[in-house]
Amino acid sequence: MASPAKDLGPVLDKDGVRLTVDDALATVTLTNPTKRNAQSPALWRALAEAGRLLPGAVRVVVLRAEGKSFSAGLDRQAFTPEGFDGEPSFIDLARGGDAELDAAIAEYQEAFTWWRRNDIVSVAAVQGHAIGAGFQLALACDLRVVADDVQFAMRETSLGLVPDLTGTHPLVGLVGYARALEICVTGRFVTAGESVTTGLANLAVPAGQLDDAVRDLTAALLAAPRNAVVETKALLRGALDRDHEAQRVAERAAQARRLRDLAGMGD
Numbered sequence: 001m002a003s004p005a006k007d008l009g010p011v012l013d014k015d016g017v018r019l020t021v022d023d024a025l026a027t028v029t030l031t032n033p034t035k036r037n038a039q040s041p042a043l044w045r046a047l048a049e050a051g052r053l054l055p056g057a058v059r060v061v062v063l064r065a066e067g068k069s070f071s072a073g074l075d076r077q078a079f080t081p082e083g084f085d086g087e088p089s090f091i092d093l094a095r096g097g098d099a100e101l102d103a104a105i106a107e108y109q110e111a112f113t114w115w116r117r118n119d120i121v122s123v124a125a126v127q128g129h130a131i132g133a134g135f136q137l138a139l140a141c142d143l144r145v146v147a148d149d150v151q152f153a154m155r156e157t158s159l160g161l162v163p164d165l166t167g168t169h170p171l172v173g174l175v176g177y178a179r180a181l182e183i184c185v186t187g188r189f190v191t192a193g194e195s196v197t198t199g200l201a202n203l204a205v206p207a208g209q210l211d212d213a214v215r216d217l218t219a220a221l222l223a224a225p226r227n228a229v230v231e232t233k234a235l236l237r238g239a240l241d242r243d244h245e246a247q248r249v250a251e252r253a254a255q256a257r258r259l260r261d262l263a264g265m266g267d
Contacts, residue, residue, distance in 0.1 A: 011053050017046035024059040024222055033067025038075035039133045040113045041087050044111035047137075051114030059226055060218050062114065063141055064125040071134025073155065105164055112140040112166040121221050125214045126150050127207055136167030139174075142233070144200065145214050147207035151189045152200065158187035173240065174199045231258060 012019040016032040028050050030037040054061070065071060075084075083089025088096075093104050115122040124138040127147035132155045138144055154171075156163045163171075163184060172180045175198045183190060195201035204211045221229070231254045239247050 012046065012050050015040075015046040017043060017050060019050040019053060021055055021058060024057055025218060026054055026058045026061045028063045030060060030063075030065035030071060033065070033069070036067065036069040036072035036129065037065045038072050038262055039137075040075045040078065040084055041108060042084065043110050047111035048114070051111075051117075054120070057197045058120060059229070060123045060221050061120050062125060062214055062218060063122060063137070064214070065117070065127070067128075069073045069128035069134075070124075070150075071137060072129050073132030073134045080146055109164070109166050111166065112136060116142060116237065117139040118230050118237065121229065121233065123214060123217060125210055125222075126152075126201075129153075131155055132163075133165055134164060136165040139167040139170040140165075143202050143217070144195070144208065145203045145205065145217060146192050146195055146201045147210045148204055149207050150192045150193045150195065150201075150204070152183075152191075152195060153189050155187045157184050161211070163251040171200075221267040227261060228258060 010020050010230055013031075016030060018029045018031050020027050020029075028047070030043075032038070032043075041147050077084060078090045082088060083092070088104075093101050096138065121143070122141040122257035123143045123145060124141040124143050126138050128149055129151050130138050131151075131153045135152050135154050138152070143239075154163055154167070168180070169185075171183070173182070179198060190200065192201070196204045203213060203217070235247075235250055235254055237252060242250060
């Protein structure tokens with residue numbers, strides 16, 4: 001008897017975000033190409049919800065976007081007195097107390113934090129413009145595969161603001177302090193070639209090959225044993241905060257856990 005077909009309907013589909021799950025692979029798609037996937041607080045809440053809804057079997061999450069642009073950044077409507085329907089405007093937030101403003105920004109950041117959880121590997125497939133919040137969303141992922149038409153830019157500083165959606169830490173880690181400062185302060189575009197040579201992107205391909213390249217990468221990521229991937233990711237994420245000796249200790253502890261598991265002696 002043939003096995004029943006998988007139900008690949010969306011787990012979540014609202015506010016410009018769609019989440020689908022196929023066994024160990026989840027795909028989060030930005031679905032508002034007519035606005036170049038401009039971002040809003042509602043979209044950020046949907047992204048955070050997508051992270052909470054991931055089934056435990058998911059190992060790899062692909063972030064992609066419909067249309068010619070990955071994301072043009074924050075929807076400029078946020079800076080109008082009216083703001084978004086049902087939302088406090090950014091102007092109103094700025095006029096509020098420090099605690100309320102801090103809590104609002106912390107809530108927005110939740111859309112950008114779960115992508116680096118140790119139990120998953122996240123891959124951003126980026127084409128066209130990835131500006132401001134769009135750049136930071138791509139930076140939230142572990143890996144980036146870009147189309148040859150990609151244009152990254154961090155425009156917040158040029159607008160009198162700062163990048164506040166968790167993008168500064170990964171950007172400095174990837175390209176170094178001096179280049180990160182120059183990219184942020186000038187607001188210039190970073191193209192596909194530079195993104196690969198500086199380590200910002202893992203791979204650049206012609207736009208028509210982006211989906212195939214991401215598919216090949218996810219297959220390779222899923223081929224490795226899950227527990228070994230989780231332990232390795234945790235080791236690498238912690239390496240920047242440990243000195244050499246502490247990293248050696250962490251490596252030994254992680255390897256001991258893996259050997260015990262392989263020998264059938266795990267907890």
